[in-house]
Amino acid sequence: MTSFPIVAHATPDDIIAWVHRRPVTVRQFLADAARLAAVLPAGGHVFNACTDRYRFTVGLCAALLAGKPTLLPPSHTPETVRQLLAFAPDAFCLHDQPDAAFAMPALHYHDGLAAIAADGPVEIPRIPAAQVMAYVFTSGSTGTPVPHRKTWGAMAGSARAAAQRLGLLDGRAWTLAGTVPPQHMFGLEATVMLVLQGRAALVAAPAFYPADVSAALAAVPAPRALVSSPVHLRTLVQSGVAMPAADLVLCATAPLGRQLAAETEALFGAPLREIYGSTETGQLATRRTAQEDVWTLVPGVRLQARPSATGDDTETWAEGGHIEQPVPLGDAIAPLDAQRFLLHGRKADLLNIAGKRTSLGYLNHQLTAIDGVRDGAFFMPDDAHEGDAHGHVVRLVAVVVAPGVAPARLQQALRERIDPAFMPRPLYFADRLPRNAAGKLPREALAALLATLSSTQDRAAAPPPGFVIDPGHPAMAGHFPGHPIVPGVVLLDHAVLALGTALGRPLAVAQASLLKFLSPVRPGERVEVLHQSEAAADGAETIRFTLRSAGRDVASGTLQVRANAPQAGALPC
Incomplete structure (x- = not known):
């Protein structure tokens, strides 16, 4: 029976992880x-929801x-x-957050479950090649996630x-x-499996904010690599935060523009490999996007052209x-030879954000499954990928027919059903959708409707108003030293000021309600x-x-604004 070792490292004393800046063998x-x-x-099935990368990997191997x-x-x-x-009624959740709440049996992976490693020889377990490691789910077109056996x-x-x-x-x-x-899938392959089978080490703590990425790289020895996505790389490039030199940057999940690739290479002083x-195939090919358009297959993989099911392609x-x-x-895909090809985009409606x-x-x-919604559709603009040729970020748009449903309630209901990365911005309301006699919604007709709604509701293509709180802001003094967090009152005051600037008038806020700091x-x-x-x-x-900041909702609320606001606007904190 063919098998592979659970780790490919040469010795049991090799470093496989950095946890709280300490090496783990x-x-x-x-x-x-x-x-x-x-x-x-x-x-019989483990839903691994651990946010700490080391605990996730331990959980994966324990399973x-x-x-x-x-x-x-x-x-x-x-x-x-x-x-x-519904797919696996015997599933249980493995998590590392004390306040996690999933509607299934659960095991909290806490510090008390750490083992004491013995000295002496260590036998590396071997796992049968045919053993099912995971089911990775993609979103199905019928609303039911589709499992992919790995x-x-x-x-x-x-x-x-x-x-x-x-x-x-x-x-x-x-x-x-x-x-x-x-x-x-990309995170699993590039930050977990590459570690286990590539004799590397992982960084346990999540690195999402620019300062966290900088600190994570600075805390580990070279050679070091960053695994990221186009939307994250754009945030890092635009943040102004200095980054330690890296030896490699890996990127996937959406098309990456050459300009952003070059800016990333300059920021980290390292080559970027896209x-x-x-999910179905795993990693197939790589390229150095800043220098080439051509993709090269990974060792052993081949491409083959076959007639389509319809026979016309x-x-x-x-x-x-x-x-x-x-x-x-x-x-x-346009093959160039047995190993190289050009990629001309997706044929279907799959999204990566x-x-x-x-x-x-x-x-x-x-x-459309939300109560009160009569009809609705999401729309992906032609340049809606995370990183287009210019590195711009364009979000999904949606239009809905839902008479009598408050926008806030609809947004909340949708937020409970889909991942925040796919929340539409904006979400338009319409009297009806331009479906044809067969009940289909032609893309061109939907695009025309959205253009009309955008013009009517004055939805400009310019970036939304925003602000940046300087690290030297007086409110930062003594506020979580070493890990500064902007106080909610500062966020609220600057939001009011930014809204006033965007609307062309100072705002006299009578009441702020439903405030959530997320x-x-x-x-x-x-x-x-x-x-x-x-x-x-x-x-x-x-x-x-x-x-919103770095692609996530950070706060929300409702302002009641009086008419005839005075001309002297409130100063930010």
């Missing part, structure tokens, strides 16, 4: 995995040792969890081929830091190497102010606002 890692495997609940497949859904919304249980042999083979292509098997001890979560692949299939069965690719994958069909299903904001981060306003008959106004 293979010896300790294997002890932690064995200890956790022994206390896993009886359920392998226990013979339990890991479930990796596209999001962690209540609706997704319900669908996950065996240990396929995942280990893919990681070894990628490590060879990327030069990680050069005898040096590489360390990989990532901005992408390990629960998603990775092409999919050809499809490209991937096979060989780590791919267990030939897989059709939903992209327009911030390392997360879904489809327009799934989003439309979730939108995620911490650090000094130096740009905060965007998104808003919707409703005028009253007496000239007063209700403004619903959402504050």
Whole structure:
């Protein structure tokens, strides 16, 4: 029976992780995995929701040792969890957050589960190649996530081929830091499997904010690599935060423009390798985007042209190497030779945003499933990828027919059903959608409707108003020293000022209500102010606002604004 070792490191004293800036050896890692495997609940499937990358990886390997497949859904919304249980009723959740609340049995992975590693020889467990390691889910067009079965042999083979292509098997001890979560395919492959099978080490703490990325790289020895996505790289480039030199940057999840690739290489002083692949196939090819358009296949993988099902076109299939069965690719590919090709974009409606994958069909299903919604559709502009040729970020748009449904309630209902990365901005309301006699919604007709709504509602293409809180702001003094967080009152005051500037008048706020501070904001981060306003008959106004930073909602609320505001606006804190 073919098998692969659970780790490929040369000795048990090699470093496999950096946790709180301290090295963790293979010896300790294997002890932690064995200890956790022994206390896993009886359920047959593990929903691994650990946010700490080390604990996620220990949990993944513990599940392998226990013979339990890991479930990796596209999001962690209540609706997704319900669908996950429909697929695997015996599933339980492994998490590392004390306040985590999932509607299924759970095990909290806390510090008390750490093992004491013994000295002496260590036997590296070998996992059968045919053993199912995970089911990675993509968003199905019918609203039900589609599982993709991943065996240990396929995942280990893919990681070894990628490590060879990327030069990680050069005898040096590489360390990989990532901005992408390990629960998603690229994060799983590039920050977990590359570590296990590429003899590298991972950085445990999530690195999302620019300051966190800088600190994570600075805390580990060279050679070091950053694993990221186009939207994260754009944030890093625009942040103004100095970055330590890296030896490699890996990027995937959406098309990356050459300009952004070049800016990233300049920021880190390192080559950037873009990775092409999919959940179905794993990693297929790489290129140095700042210098070339051509993709080169990873070792062992081949492309084959076959007639399409309709017979009026050809499809490209991937096979060989780590791919267990030939897989059709939903992209327009122009082969140059047996190993190189040009990629001309997707054929279907698949979306990749911030390392997360879904489809327009799934989003439309979730939108129209909301109570009170008669019809609705998401729309992806032609340049809606995370990183287009100029590195711009364009968000999804949606239009809905929902008479009598308040915008805030609809947004909240949608937020409970889909991942925040796919929330539409803006969300328009219409009397009807321009469907044809067959009930279909032509893309051109939907685009025309959205153009009309945009013009009517004065939705400009310019970036939303925003602000940046300087690290030297007086409110920062003594506020979480060493890990400064902008106080909520400062965010609110600057949001009011930014809204007044955008509306061309100072705002006299009579009341602020429904305030929610959803995620911490650090000094130096740009905060965007998104808003919707409703005028009253007496000239007063209700403004619903959402504050966003680095692709996430950080705060929201409602302002009641008096009419005839005085000319002297309030000064920010």
